[in-house]
Amino acid sequence: MTESSEILIDKSSGKKKVLFAFPRIGSSLVLGMEGFALFNLYYTGYGLSALLVTIAQAIGFVVIGFGQFLMGWLSDGKYTKWGRRKPYIISFAPLLGISFIFLFLPTLILPDLVLLPSNELSPNSETMLFVWFLIWDILFKISYSMTTVYQSWMAEQFVSSERPKVSQFQNYFNWIGNGSMALVSILVLTSYVEILSPPAPALPNPNAPIPLDFLIFVFAFGIIAIIAFLFVGILMPTEPKFEIKTSLKENLKIVLKNRNYLLVTLMIGIASLAWSILNDALLAYNQAALFLTGIDFYIIAGVLIIGIFSFLYIWRRILEKRGKKNALLNIFLFAAIFLPISLLALVEAIPRLIIGILFVVIATGALGGWYLIPYIIYADIAEDDKQRTGQLKAGVYAGFNSIFLNLFQAFGVFVLGVAIDNLPIISLTSGDVALGLIVFGPICSIILLIAYFYTKKYVKLDFDWERKK
Template identity: 25%
Template sequence: MKTKLQNSPFTFAFGMLAMMIPVQAFSSFYSYYYVEKLGLSVGLATLARTIYLIWDAVDQPLFGYLSDRTRTRWGRRKPWIYSAMPFFVLTFVMVFAVPEGMKGTELFIWFLAALLLFETASTILWVNYGALFPELFRGDRIRAKASAIQQGFQIIALLIGSAVTPIIFAAYGFTNMAILFAVAFVVFMWLCMVTVREKEEARKEAPLKLVEAFRVTLKNKEFWIFNIANSFAQTVNGLLSSMIPFYAKYALKIPESQVSLLLAAIFVSVIPLVAVWYYIVRKLGGLKSWRLAMLFYALAVIPLWFANGLGSGILAGVVAGFGLSGFLVTPAVLSGQIIDRDAKETGRRREGIYTAVAGFITRSSGLISAVAFWIVGMIFGYVSGENPGSNPEVAFRYLVSVVPFGLLLISFLISLFLRNIFPVEMGKWKGENSHEQNNEQKINH
């Protein structure tokens, strides 16, 4: 599609909207659905997540490597995305279409199978969609702009996937909610992909062999420090989104119908703040902004401990939204720099393998989140909705405030090891400024 919409940051962001609506609904409510509603024990839910991570450790790098090696007339990434779309739809519906009467081992097996299949489909989509970002948008300025737009769409998706989801499943059930979000995914992902045109030069490069590709990737110190720090912060995103329904019920003591208002307070506040963080990135550069975002995020989760009731919960949620917005915008610039430097050293664009390995590191945060849920649950006696223990209120206050603060503090401390690794900040890449400006002009016009 040779129009002004080709490779536009706005149309590309539809892909984020497409995937994040169902993914956010999944991450926010699968624990609540299986543990609180269906009675699956926290221990079995944690075991399922552990088994998934073992598979994820294999399929993430594998699909990234295969994507980098793909050579077709349609590009490297688009064929994978189109092929994975129906698989993603079917497995997402499977997660929330549990046959009636399943309990115990049967429920665990269904949950594990649905989780593995859904995460496999998600992996193919995320690896290839994520690999397109640094390929299509070259240069820090346009990446910061594209990231801000993309994260704005992500916040809309987070709002729908978190705040609207309870309204839908309360009215129509979990299965119909899943079908509705699956249809939305197909529409928005098609709008994204039909406007994407991959760059020709990437298809002509001879790919690295398997061992060499992983050797070069795994010895990249910058890559590891950046993604390990990100993984702890990413844990907080998943932990907050999945624990808010429990927190609302047991700590704030508000009815299920008001959970949407609480989630909306967090995510609506993020939308205008994305623009604020784009401005901060422009002024301070990627590294300083990323580090500052994690520090602000750590401080922003503290008020969640003190909230009581819907009103104070909403105020605490707005504060948390400011920290969240910074973490959503800032990592894309640093990730792009790492991939660009690798391309200069190897002579090949290897977005797929870097996106995949980074995806595994950050998505392993799901295990940290699950283990935190399990440990805090054991300490305070929470087993499931059928057996919440003697003090579930304090348990979920810890899980939305104390644990996130500790994880974000670890992220910030790890980020300090990147000092002087990125000596060239935004707008100072000699030899790239003219290319970046030309690229931005093409996209804008």
């Protein structure tokens, strides 16, 4: 988030690059599963109110927004014998894994949850489960803020010519982590959710024994996250000591003077309202609105993995040929046009699995394209500023947006919870469904249409200096 004087960095070996990238597998496993599967576990599985689940998630987004900003700033401010970054990475790595484990295994510790005659959680049990969720999600988000410190370490460990290769290794580990967590979420977690809340006429059982495979994967993911960050914190060399030249106040002035950066940050915030709703609801939609079970999820998992890699390639090609702005506008339009397909859950003549496959293809197409964009945009805005001012301030542009981005995501998941808890319950042949878990698709479409027209009119993403290269 701040700029430093010139640092002398030795040429790095391939081993060092792989070591530095390795924690991305841990962060992708735990944050990916927390964002993708936690709502389904607590809402569909344990029966916690959707509003309470999303309130806890929203508070977590606010915490991580300020945490990423503050932890990066604090690590800039003091150089220790371990350097600026290592103390934070080593200190928070254990909490990251432990909080993830407790988030996904509440009944391992909590007393038995009590059901009312209506098969809903008793007020005391609901409060107890909500407080557990809230505390451990906050601790998880605080500890995950450490990854901002880790990522900012790259500029101090590698010369600029080496960073693309390091980022490539990080992407490889991200793909492994995201693919693994998606498979576990779809195949293993959904099976556990089906045990906790089986199809009617069977009664819910929130105190059902935790399946061994789910228990093993949750512990494994948490331990991998701990080990990955401890390895990089202990084994990476301490960065050289250098002078911090710009203050927080000066950085704020830099940000506020760049009108396009502010417009881009608002665009990403608006779009993130929709993406946070979609990411949170995707798994629950398939299980609690389409009532998919068993072998259905093996098919869904295959479609998801194939979709992720296929659309990453498709959108990257479009981005390279047509530019960032055109690619982003196409992503917004694609999602806005097709996400209302979630309403097909109301048409009982259509096979549920077909609807699930269609919706997963649409979701992976939209999210796969979106995840390519933000990091590229902020790097290019920093480069554009360098072209105009002669100074590279990448840390400034990569840091200040986190607060606003996470505030928008917090509001997005809160909207989902309000919709699910306040719109009526409808009866389908397969069971009762919260209407809010069906209409979230059109809600996302409206938000993304706003993002589309806003981006088209106000945002600049392709720069003159790019065409000269």
